[in-house]
Amino acid sequence: MNAQIDLKQTERNSFKLATYADGINDISLGLTMILLSLYPFTREVFGVGFNILFFFAVLGTIIWLQVKFKSRLGPDRIGVVNFGQKAQKRMKIAVLITSLLVLSTAGTWYLSSQGYSLSTPMWMGLYGFDILISLVILGIFSSMAYALELTRFYFYGLLLSFAFLDLVPASLQDVAVQIPMGIAGLVIVAVGIGLLVRFLEKYPAAEQLEEN
Amino acid sequence: MAEDKEINNPTAEINQLIHAPSRLNIITNLYVVESADFIFLRNLTGLTWGNLSAHTAKLAEAGYVEIEKSIVNKKTHTVARLTDAGRAAFEEYKEKMKEVLK
Numbered sequence: 001m002n003a004q005i006d007l008k009q010t011e012r013n014s015f016k017l018a019t020y021a022d023g024i025n026d027i028s029l030g031l032t033m034i035l036l037s038l039y040p041f042t043r044e045v046f047g048v049g050f051n052i053l054f055f056f057a058v059l060g061t062i063i064w065l066q067v068k069f070k071s072r073l074g075p076d077r078i079g080v081v082n083f084g085q086k087a088q089k090r091m092k093i094a095v096l097i098t099s100l101l102v103l104s105t106a107g108t109w110y111l112s113s114q115g116y117s118l119s120t121p122m123w124m125g126l127y128g129f130d131i132l133i134s135l136v137i138l139g140i141f142s143s144m145a146y147a148l149e150l151t152r153f154y155f156y157g158l159l160l161s162f163a164f165l166d167l168v169p170a171s172l173q174d175v176a177v178q179i180p181m182g183i184a185g186l187v188i189v190a191v192g193i194g195l196l197v198r199f200l201e202k203y204p205a206a207e208q209l210e211e212n
Numbered sequence: 213m214a215e216d217k218e219i220n221n222p223t224a225e226i227n228q229l230i231h232a233p234s235r236l237n238i239i240t241n242l243y244v245v246e247s248a249d250f251i252f253l254r255n256l257t258g259l260t261w262g263n264l265s266a267h268t269a270k271l272a273e274a275g276y277v278e279i280e281k282s283i284v285n286k287k288t289h290t291v292a293r294l295t296d297a298g299r300a301a302f303e304e305y306k307e308k309m310k311e312v313l314k
Binding site: 005007010011013014017018075076077078079080081082083084085087203206 | 236240241243244245246247248249250251252253254255256289291306
């Protein structure tokens, strides 16, 4: 019997099972990236004002579906867990920091797309904002990957940070879609679907097994 | 005799109720959360329903675990949580094991 009980690992396993096992968060993230990639295109179609409404309406739908699917699939297959107050506080702080980083990144990206420029050091050259945003994205996902031991988040971080580096060749600049972001979103959705399929196989509904 | 016992069996003072692998598995997973239902515990511990039920019942008899049953959507929903006595016993068990393995 191994008496070296790693409680941090046990807590991490519980959290991963409760939150990331079903792939639904990944699908949601991928869909959001696809939505972002279509932003320039929908702005052309709907105009600036309606585009913002459309964007938030779709984003709200994605989040609503995420919550709905999790609540339908989770309790019968994963079960229900209540984390202690300390753990909940840590999660809230992590969500708050991540949200602030995402909002500030999205804000600077938006300002950049509207023509505002930030003084960047000489060495940043043409890429300026894109490098900053890429590094922030890489930082967020790498931190999550490290903290939760979710290797795929390193991959997501690289994928999304490269997407922001504007790797589209000059000849394709006329296309009103952020192609690298769209591809990144599709890849993440595909990974999420794979995880969901595996989850449904690995965790069948437990309804018939509960004893009365 | 007691001295001989200590030399020959360093785990004599270990809480044997917790020390059993399945129960240690259950109590460790309950220690890091506020509460968990049987489905979640079964997924984490890998125990069968029967084993999980039997071992949590033993822990409940000792006052280490509290079990709550309710009906949710016409299905029995069983939730387990460690009691204060259970947490204290587990912490004591950890300390004793550290001494044993020093």
